[in-house]
Amino acid sequence: MANVTFRSITKQFGAFTAVNDVSFEIADGEFVCLLGPSGCGKTTTLRMIAGLEQPTSGRILIGAADVTEAKPKERDIGMVFQDYALFPHMTIADNIAYPLKVRGVGQAERRRRAAEVAKNLSIDQLLDRRPGQISGGQQQRTSVARAVVHKPKVYLFDEPLSNLDAKLRLEARSFLKHLQRELGVTSLYVTHDQAEAMAMADRVAVMDRGEIVQFGPPLEVYRQPATTFVANFLGSPPMNLLSVRYAGGAFASSTFELDASPFAGRLRDVRDGSELTLGIRPEHVRMGGEGDRWRIPGEVYAVEPLGPESLVTLRVAGALVTARLFGDDPPTATGAASFAFDPAHLHVFGQDGRRLAAR
Amino acid sequence: MHQRRTILPLRTGLLFLGPAALFIGAFILLPFFWIAGVSFTNRTLTGATAANPQFVGLQNYLKLFDLSTFMNPGQFGSSLVITGQFVFWSAIVGQAVLGLLLAWFFYRRSGWVKESVQTLAIVAWIIPDVVVAFAWNAFLDYDGGTLNWLFGLVGLHKVDWLLAMPLLSIVLFNAWRGAAFSMLLFSSALGSIPPSYLETADVAGAGPWQRLKDIILPLIRTHIVTDLILITLWTFNTFGPFLLTGGGPAFKTEVVSVLTYRMAFKYFDFGTGSALGMVMMLINLGFALVYLGLLRRQGSSR
Amino acid sequence: MRVVKHVLGRVAFYVVAAVFAAVFALPLLWLVFAPFGSRATLSVALPDPFTLSNFGRVFANTFAVRALFQNSIIQAVGTMILVTLLATLAAYALSRAPIRGRDVLSYGLVLFSSIVTGTAAMVPIFLLIFNLGLIDTHMGVILVFTGGLLPAAIFIMRDFVDSIPRSYEESALVAGASPWGMFRDIALPIVRPGMMVVGVWTFVNVWGGFLVPFILLRSPTKMPAAVAIYSFYTEGGTPIITLTTAYALLYTLPVLALYLFVNWKYGFRFFGGIKS
Numbered sequence A: 001m002a003n004v005t006f007r008s009i010t011k012q013f014g015a016f017t018a019v020n021d022v023s024f025e026i027a028d029g030e031f032v033c034l035l036g037p038s039g040c041g042k043t044t045t046l047r048m049i050a051g052l053e054q055p056t057s058g059r060i061l062i063g064a065a066d067v068t069e070a071k072p073k074e075r076d077i078g079m080v081f082q083d084y085a086l087f088p089h090m091t092i093a094d095n096i097a098y099p100l101k102v103r104g105v106g107q108a109e110r111r112r113r114a115a116e117v118a119k120n121l122s123i124d125q126l127l128d129r130r131p132g133q134i135s136g137g138q139q140q141r142t143s144v145a146r147a148v149v150h151k152p153k154v155y156l157f158d159e160p161l162s163n164l165d166a167k168l169r170l171e172a173r174s175f176l177k178h179l180q181r182e183l184g185v186t187s188l189y190v191t192h193d194q195a196e197a198m199a200m201a202d203r204v205a206v207m208d209r210g211e212i213v214q215f216g217p218p219l220e221v222y223r224q225p226a227t228t229f230v231a232n233f234l235g236s237p238p239m240n241l242l243s244v245r246y247a248g249g250a251f252a253s254s255t256f257e258l259d260a261s262p263f264a265g266r267l268r269d270v271r272d273g274s275e276l277t278l279g280i281r282p283e284h285v286r287m288g289g290e291g292d293r294w295r296i297p298g299e300v301y302a303v304e305p306l307g308p309e310s311l312v313t314l315r316v317a318g319a320l321v322t323a324r325l326f327g328d329d330p331p332t333a334t335g336a337a338s339f340a341f342d343p344a345h346l347h348v349f350g351q352d353g354r355r356l357a358a359r
Numbered sequence B: 001m002h003q004r005r006t007i008l009p010l011r012t013g014l015l016f017l018g019p020a021a022l023f024i025g026a027f028i029l030l031p032f033f034w035i036a037g038v039s040f041t042n043r044t045l046t047g048a049t050a051a052n053p054q055f056v057g058l059q060n061y062l063k064l065f066d067l068s069t070f071m072n073p074g075q076f077g078s079s080l081v082i083t084g085q086f087v088f089w090s091a092i093v094g095q096a097v098l099g100l101l102l103a104w105f106f107y108r109r110s111g112w113v114k115e116s117v118q119t120l121a122i123v124a125w126i127i128p129d130v131v132v133a134f135a136w137n138a139f140l141d142y143d144g145g146t147l148n149w150l151f152g153l154v155g156l157h158k159v160d161w162l163l164a165m166p167l168l169s170i171v172l173f174n175a176w177r178g179a180a181f182s183m184l185l186f187s188s189a190l191g192s193i194p195p196s197y198l199e200t201a202d203v204a205g206a207g208p209w210q211r212l213k214d215i216i217l218p219l220i221r222t223h224i225v226t227d228l229i230l231i232t233l234w235t236f237n238t239f240g241p242f243l244l245t246g247g248g249p250a251f252k253t254e255v256v257s258v259l260t261y262r263m264a265f266k267y268f269d270f271g272t273g274s275a276l277g278m279v280m281m282l283i284n285l286g287f288a289l290v291y292l293g294l295l296r297r298q299g300s301s302r
Numbered sequence C: 001m002r003v004v005k006h007v008l009g010r011v012a013f014y015v016v017a018a019v020f021a022a023v024f025a026l027p028l029l030w031l032v033f034a035p036f037g038s039r040a041t042l043s044v045a046l047p048d049p050f051t052l053s054n055f056g057r058v059f060a061n062t063f064a065v066r067a068l069f070q071n072s073i074i075q076a077v078g079t080m081i082l083v084t085l086l087a088t089l090a091a092y093a094l095s096r097a098p099i100r101g102r103d104v105l106s107y108g109l110v111l112f113s114s115i116v117t118g119t120a121a122m123v124p125i126f127l128l129i130f131n132l133g134l135i136d137t138h139m140g141v142i143l144v145f146t147g148g149l150l151p152a153a154i155f156i157m158r159d160f161v162d163s164i165p166r167s168y169e170e171s172a173l174v175a176g177a178s179p180w181g182m183f184r185d186i187a188l189p190i191v192r193p194g195m196m197v198v199g200v201w202t203f204v205n206v207w208g209g210f211l212v213p214f215i216l217l218r219s220p221t222k223m224p225a226a227v228a229i230y231s232f233y234t235e236g237g238t239p240i241i242t243l244t245t246a247y248a249l250l251y252t253l254p255v256l257a258l259y260l261f262v263n264w265k266y267g268f269r270f271f272g273g274i275k276s
């Protein structure tokens, strides 16, 4: 009913293109996270949906209605800002009820509905205070309450958790996800925190320099990153990437050579002598031994015990490769060591950075 | 990055801007061009030339710059010299130095002593001109004035300040009156210096004087330039001396603003008054351009 | 040795501070004492006998009372309202509307207004008011003060509006407010402290302003206190000092009260900066 559609949206600020020919559709009731590094155009995308920014070209639809030219107030949207933007001169109750007030809802009814929403969000004991007199987490909930009180068609969130400390952030994350499920309202959530996006979203849209490079369910994006950019952006630590040369049926670097025959299907169109990038997630890397066929040698660079797991980093052919080791005690040795892995987990990216899919 | 987004539509914005623009157009832009026009006429307040002023070309200006009388008392040249001395001694030396001393003396201190002294300076700055003039009239009085009483205490001869040293009187008066502005500006400039800079200097073994010269002054250079230009502009344009001395005795304190007033509103010679106003504006413009130039140079040297 | 040096340092501090204090206090001392004495002298002395009769005589002078409690207030409050209102609207537009060259405009305004000062432009200002038929009216004085003070007021106000995050207004717009509703409900209340500061600044400037009413007003019934203060004379033509000082004190009180108010409410730091 209230799906959001972007049709070839481009936004330019002067000569600078902030959003470049972006198209996507968010289904009714779906929770989509827009993920990308700072300055990639996430906020601009969100603000175009809210009507705070006009696209340079393209169309935006909410439901069946074309809202490209509509004013913000005609779009029926609830938005949570990064700094919450609670009005400092109003009480919490008045803040929450403001969208009702501008819609001409009467005083008593406003108060009742604000109290109801506040109760759902466990901030009902704060209704008569002012924004300056409540904590950051409570401010965050207040701004969520204000965004949902008038039952809008679409929720927009612009990094709503980035001003909270780590512990509150985890709490608020599950709370927001729960709330969205319960209310079932189409939502677009902007963040540059990949863990947040993975944890919350039905689908993740990864953005890079004004373009959406991948749009899919979190695990799909994680497991089958479309490009080296996505591979590098998701996961902590991110995927290991190694530059190699494809020659004579093998991947070669200055210090190792790997048999490329299991990948023959993917490499059909790759010319001999091409520069490729291999990718493997740290959790798929283990310490290697003489018997391992898929092995890369290197020098121990750092060992970081984290409790349940350890990170071991080797310097391999000039690059750093990290392994996440669970359970075992981390190696104490310095000097030469090697990593091993299962080729089923190895990703191959072409010269243009795109992942070569198995065919 | 500096980001700007539209909140108010352009039309509404122009509507909001309109009334203020009207006022500024009428009372700042219009006078500027009007004064230029009037300064080329022999317009007076009353009489035939009030209704039908004649174009007299550069005559008003030539009169101002008539070299045979230029430096006579009550003439433009002598008034300019008086104004120059007044501005130099009362603003640049008096206000700026006094303000800097006050700011520096109380820098990194707090407590009631600082509060009281700074409040006194601010009070001197904010109370109305005429009241200050009254107080100073009494302060400088020959017989009962507080200053002469103090002179008596330390065994000095009484001075008839307003008659014998009129220029010094208005210099002291204006320095006293305006020091608070420089004090506030320098205080906020000093407050913006990270303490670690000075601590580094302390650790390196710098004395208070070296600290001022090597660390503080270079860091607040922009503020000093701003301060000097603003107080110069204000002092050059102030009408305050009129309230203390009326320009006398014998035109000895007739700064350009007071001369303009005398020409225009005592002699009702609007042509000459406008020519004087025009020259004042050109001098103001000069100050403003120097200021912008200095700011730009500083901006690019950073 | 250390202790001695420390003590000497403290003593030196207090001595220098006392000198500074004396420099600023001494010229004002007479003004504080004289209104409460019965004899007219120009020297500083504790009033003996202490009397409030001077104030009584000031209040008996209808001309002086009207100047202070009517004319000065009409002119200062009138200008204050106009300047605050217009400066707020203009500053808001300059900060939030896509007006081309708004930075140049703001700076240009302040620059121009410091060139076309009241003293330099007294002739055309007089002629302008004369041609508008507003000589010897409160309106004339208010208009001239408004024009003169607006540029700096806009500048101060714009600084203030610029410091307010746009997300306040944006969230009001997204919540469904119309631009005007957003301005009234959200923007205005948030910029109110800035308006207070500009209002106080304007009031104080007009309250103390001498030249403008001096050249634009004729009839004694319209004079503000700044000009009327020269009206306590004996029949022989010498000023009556006791009355004048009592009047001066009354005239100064609102300014001091406003200073204390601003200082208490916001801390008198640097917005007082641009005082013309």
Ligand SMILES: Nc1ncnc2c1ncn2[C@@H]1O[C@H](COP(=O)(O)OP(=O)(O)OP(=O)(O)O)[C@@H](O)[C@H]1O
Binding pocket: A013, A016, A018, A036, A037, A038, A039, A040, A041, A042, A043, A044, A045, A192, B001, B003, B004, B005
């Ligand atoms: N009004 C504007 N004028 C000029 N450039 C702008 C404007 N708004 C955004 N930009 C530029 O467009 C790009 C995208 O901005 P946007 O705010 O969408 O980034 P973002 O992905 O939200 O980044 P962040 O994670 O830092 O919030 C940035 O390079 C930004 O500088």
Ligand SMILES: [Mg+2]
Binding pocket: A042, A043, A044, A158
């Ligand atoms: Mg952003």
